[in-house]
Amino acid sequence: MTLSDYLNHYLVASKMLIFLGLALVCTIVSVLLILLSAKSSARGRTRILRQRAFVRRAYNLTERYYEMIFSATSILSFLSAYYLIERFVTEGAFHEFWTDHSDMLLLVMIILSCVINSAFDRVYVPLKNVSTEEKGSVRLIGMLYIILIFMYIKFIYENNNYDGFIIYFLGLMVGRYAYFDSSFKDFIISIKNAAHNIPLLLLGLANTAIMCLYGFSVKYLLKSNGVLVSTFFAHIFLVVAIFIIYHTRFIKIFIREADMKRGRAAIDDRRGADTHRTDDAGWDDENDGYDEYEEPESYSYSDDDYYDDGEYYD
Numbered sequence: 083m084t085l086s087d088y089l090n091h092y093l094v095a096s097k098m099l100i101f102l103g104l105a106l107v108c109t110i111v112s113v114l115l116i117l118l119s120a121k122s123s124a125r126g127r128t129r130i131l132r133q134r135a136f137v138r139r140a141y142n143l144t145e146r147y148y149e150m151i152f153s154a155t156s157i158l159s160f161l162s163a164y165y166l167i168e169r170f171v172t173e174g175a176f177h178e179f180w181t182d183h184s185d186m187l188l189l190v191m192i193i194l195s196c197v198i199n200s201a202f203d204r205v206y207v208p209l210k211n212v213s214t215e216e217k218g219s220v221r222l223i224g225m226l227y228i229i230l231i232f233m234y235i236k237f238i239y240e241n242n243n244y245d246g247f248i249i250y251f252l253g254l255m256v257g258r259y260a261y262f263d264s265s266f267k268d269f270i271i272s273i274k275n276a277a278h279n280i281p282l283l284l285l286g287l288a289n290t291a292i293m294c295l296y297g298f299s300v301k302y303l304l305k306s307n308g309v310l311v312s313t314f315f316a317h318i319f320l321v322v323a324i325f326i327i328y329h330t331r332f333i334k335i336f337i338r339e340a341d342m343k344r345g346r347a348a349i350d351d352r353r354g355a356d357t358h359r360t361d362d363a364g365w366d367d368e369n370d371g372y373d374e375y376e377e378p379e380s381y382s383y384s385d386d387d388y389y390d391d392g393e394y395y396d
Contacts, residue, residue, distance in 0.1 A: 083306060092315070097302050104296055105316075105323035108289040113327065115285065116143045117336050137337055141211040144333060146220050147282045148324050149203055149212060153224030154286065155321050156199035158314035160191035161228070161247060165308055192254075202321065207328045219275035223283050225251070226276075230287060235309050244310060289320060 083091075092098075117140050124136035171177050180187065203209045203217070212220070232248045235241050293316040297303030303312035327333075 083304075088304075088307060091304065092302075101293075101297065101302060101316075102319050102322060104293060105319035106326065108292055109320060109323040109327055110332065112147060112285050112289060113144055113333060116140065116147060116282075117333070119143065119281070138211075140333065140337065142216075143282070145209040145212045146216060146279060147285065148207060148328070149209055149217055149220045150224050150227065150279065150282055150286050151317065151320050151324060152199055152202035152207075153221045154227045155314070155317040156195040156202065157224060157228050158310070158317055159198055160188075160195040161251075162308070162311045162314040163191055164188060165244075165247070165310055169308065207325055215275070219272065220279055220282075222272060222276040223279040225254070227283055227286060230283075231290065231310075231313060239309060241309060243308070247310075290316065293320065 120140040120143055121136050124132045124139060126132040126135050167180055171180060199221075209217075229248070229251060232244055232251065235244055236248065290313065294303060294313060297312065297316055298305070303315060305312070
């Protein structure tokens with residue numbers, strides 16, 4: 083198949099809408115499960131404090147999930163580009179240029195994938211409720227996400243075309259978090275922080291499996307251009323679904339504005355109207371309980387951030 087053949091196959095409005103609909107359903111179900119988890123784990127001595135913990139955790143976990151999908155998609159973007167060039171560009175001037183400079187071009191692709199990731203989580207879907215440290219741990223999980231996809235392709239799908247990619251990517255993953263000037267303690271902390279996101283990893287993999295199972299069964303996703311590329315194509319639809327859900331403020335259906343405003347009033351009464359807290363750090367999963375009135379020192383927020391509609395939670 084030529085490039086025009088692939089475009090004619092993929093860019094069929096009816097098929098695209100059905101596939102996008104599936105991506106929306108998968109993402110909506112994921113958000114609902116995250117909200118249910120946040121609700122069940124929210125603790126506090128009063129209903130207002132429990133509501134506050136639920137709101138905070140709901141936004142944080144949802145945006146962690148979004149970040150994981152963005153990270154996986156950006157990684158798949160450069161891996162897919164690399165695979166397509168290696169497989170289909172076999173002659174001509176560009177092939178010679180690629181052969182001579184493939185290592186340098188791969189580095190450029192990796193940098194571009196980081197730019198794509200930043201565009202996703204800062205421009206298209208601004209993630210305001212996740213700290214920089216949390217993004218780092220989620221991106222580590224994003225790398226594991228891709229490794230597990232590779233493992234499935236190799237051992238379940240029994241395709242050995244990606245063996246070189248697996249070795250390369252394992253090296254990239256280890257190099258990202260185990261560098262020469264880091265201590266073993268730093269490495270353990272990185273792994274521990276990433277482990278908090280394992281449930282989100284399983285959720286993301288389930289959605290990928292559903293998208294790919296449907297796509298390949300109806301032959302909308304093609305094996306001829308590579309399973310990896312088709313998986314990337316499925317993730318593009320998941321990213322579009324996240325964009326739609328985020329900007330339609332779907333999550334606010336389940337978070338009552340009245341409860342947030344009552345919570346803010348109660349906090350102002352207890353702390354004093356002039357108290358305005360702005361710790362500059364991130365969420366700490368070890369302090370999920372919030373049984374004490376003081377918030378975890380590791381989370382960055384102000385009272386207005388959590389209780390003023392149109393501010394932090396937009």
